[in-house]
Amino acid sequence: MFKNIVSLVATAMVLGAFGATVANADVLSDIKKKGVLVVGTKADYRPFGYLDPSGKIVGLEPDLAADVAKRLGVKLELVPVVASNRIQFLQQGKIDLMIATTSDTPERRKIVDFIDPNYYGSGTNVLAPKSAKLASWADLKSKKVCLIQGAFYNKELQEKYGVEGVAFPGTAEAYAALRNGNCVAFAYDDTAIVGEMLKPEWSAYEMPLDTILFVPWGIATKQGEKDLVDFMAKTSVDWHKTGFIQQLEKKWGVKATKFGQDMNAKYK
Amino acid sequence: MESFWDWFRALYNATGINLPIFYDAFDRRRFISGFLMTIKLSAICIIASVLIGIVGAWLQGSRLRVTRNLVHWYIQFFRNTPPLVQIYFFYFGIGSLLSVTNPAGTVVPLVSNVMWAIVSLSFFAGAFNVEIFRSGIEAVPKTTIEAAESLGFSRMRAYLFIVLPLAFRICLPGLNNNLVNLVKTTTLAYAIAVPEMLYVSSQIWSDALNVPEMMNVLLVAYFLLVGSLVWVMHRWERAIRVPGFGT
Numbered sequence: 001m002f003k004n005i006v007s008l009v010a011t012a013m014v015l016g017a018f019g020a021t022v023a024n025a026d027v028l029s030d031i032k033k034k035g036v037l038v039v040g041t042k043a044d045y046r047p048f049g050y051l052d053p054s055g056k057i058v059g060l061e062p063d064l065a066a067d068v069a070k071r072l073g074v075k076l077e078l079v080p081v082v083a084s085n086r087i088q089f090l091q092q093g094k095i096d097l098m099i100a101t102t103s104d105t106p107e108r109r110k111i112v113d114f115i116d117p118n119y120y121g122s123g124t125n126v127l128a129p130k131s132a133k134l135a136s137w138a139d140l141k142s143k144k145v146c147l148i149q150g151a152f153y154n155k156e157l158q159e160k161y162g163v164e165g166v167a168f169p170g171t172a173e174a175y176a177a178l179r180n181g182n183c184v185a186f187a188y189d190d191t192a193i194v195g196e197m198l199k200p201e202w203s204a205y206e207m208p209l210d211t212i213l214f215v216p217w218g219i220a221t222k223q224g225e226k227d228l229v230d231f232m233a234k235t236s237v238d239w240h241k242t243g244f245i246q247q248l249e250k251k252w253g254v255k256a257t258k259f260g261q262d263m264n265a266k267y268k
Numbered sequence: 269m270e271s272f273w274d275w276f277r278a279l280y281n282a283t284g285i286n287l288p289i290f291y292d293a294f295d296r297r298r299f300i301s302g303f304l305m306t307i308k309l310s311a312i313c314i315i316a317s318v319l320i321g322i323v324g325a326w327l328q329g330s331r332l333r334v335t336r337n338l339v340h341w342y343i344q345f346f347r348n349t350p351p352l353v354q355i356y357f358f359y360f361g362i363g364s365l366l367s368v369t370n371p372a373g374t375v376v377p378l379v380s381n382v383m384w385a386i387v388s389l390s391f392f393a394g395a396f397n398v399e400i401f402r403s404g405i406e407a408v409p410k411t412t413i414e415a416a417e418s419l420g421f422s423r424m425r426a427y428l429f430i431v432l433p434l435a436f437r438i439c440l441p442g443l444n445n446n447l448v449n450l451v452k453t454t455t456l457a458y459a460i461a462v463p464e465m466l467y468v469s470s471q472i473w474s475d476a477l478n479v480p481e482m483m484n485v486l487l488v489a490y491f492l493l494v495g496s497l498v499w500v501m502h503r504w505e506r507a508i509r510v511p512g513f514g515t
Contacts, residue, residue, distance in 0.1 A: 083474070088479060107476075108477065111477050146461075150470075150474040151474070152475075154471060155471075155475045159294055165471075166381075166461040167470075168460075168461055169459065173459075173460075176360050177360075179364075180364045181377050182363075
């Protein structure tokens with residue numbers, strides 16, 4: 001009797017597992033049907049995506065996401081992501097769109113679809129105390145450098161420049177480690193470092209090196225979503241044409257980048 | 269040797285199963301160093317936590333109330349808080365207070381992150397070990413201890429030569445449980461960037477975007493590591509068994 005019950009339950013579970021693989025309709029029509037656009041953005045990268053005092057996610061990228069939702073005529077839902085889980089969330093369908101300061105690299109293009117034209121760009125630089133007197137990337141050889149887990153430049157910095165990487169899951173831990181002296185510098189996007197250095201607690205720190213590895217940022221969707229990619233490509237061209245991104249730069253106090261100005265001129 | 273590693277590159281091109289820890293020299297080196305770091309953390313923490321357990325169980329039976337309370341509060345603190353919170357507390361909390369200025373003029377922390385991970389995990393497992401050893405010690409019959417006293421053993425010599433060997437054999441299964449838990453808990457050190465196996469795998473799968481393959485490799489690696497520890501402990505259990513005592 002007991003053996004019969006157990007085998008019945010096991011068969012039901014196996015059949016249930018087969019049935020659970022639902023046929024995926026495409027994401028764009030799902031968004032319109034649900035009436036909600038779920039976008040993954042950063043919540044620890046001032047001013048592109050961060051938490052305001054009330055706990056809401058605000059910033060330049062949430063504003064871009066709100067514009068996309070407005071164009072689609074749906075509500076917006078923001079999900080905070082970090083570098084080590086954003087692509088996985090996109091692949092699993094937890095988010096429909098990813099606008100999370102993601103660098104557009106060929107390895108990532110194998111896994112997800114990026115929207116052309118790119119909406120922004122940044123290079124890699126370090127935040128270091130002025131007392132460390134760093135002058136070039138060669139000075140960092142065999143020194144401890146704080147990194148963020150999941151960043152695309154980690155492997156190149158460790159392999160080519162010989163740094164001893166100390167990678168943390170989030171920026172808060174990395175900044176704390178830099179302040180405690182656990183690493184001699186923190187390698188991150190130059191846009192983020194410039195934003196962070198505006199805070200008074202970093203007055204003894206500087207961004208001394210040349211920016212390397214300039215890579216444009218990309219908005220990403222799950223692979224194979226042709227309708228969503230086409231819609232976002234049109235949106236991105238429109239952003240550059242109307243100078244929407246430059247307006248947001250002014251609103252959030254971001255220094256205007258040459259990349260943005262070039263794209264603006266190209267699509268006018 | 270190169271042709272052996274190249275077979276995995278061919279596997280990737282043919283089936284899409286991406287295992288750069290085999291065909292890429294840089295990833296191979298750092299995965300092996302991560303594996304060795306996990307073994308090093310586990311070994312040092314096992315030895316330290318067992319020593320803490322023995323000393324703590326000894327102090328619990330002390331006549332002075334101060335020492336008994338000290339051990340009681342130590343156990344309460346390290347059992348009632350999550351190990352990850354303890355690691356953060358030691359590394360970011362206490363670590364920021366213990367800084368020295370080196371000759372170059374920069375401020376560096378006194379204790380490295382590997383040291384903090386060892387300290388935190390040893391104290392965490394040590395608290396459980398004290399209770400495990402106490403259970404073994406209390407299982408030794410009172411009559412045996414009285415017999416030792418009547419033969420002229422001092423309290424410490426009775427503890428070392430009579431009580432501890434018997435207690436150890438009784439509590440060994442429980443101790444094995446805790447040591448297995450300790451080996452798996454070493455993965456928490458990745459939160460303070462200790463380059464153990466989970467941290468290194470997380471770096472590799474961020475670069476190569478091969479999360480499923482690395483997850484499976486991690487599962488197999490930890491299964492083998494913990495499995496060999498359990499096998500060794502079982503052999504030891506059988507070897508030191510006292511015939512007629514207990515099971």
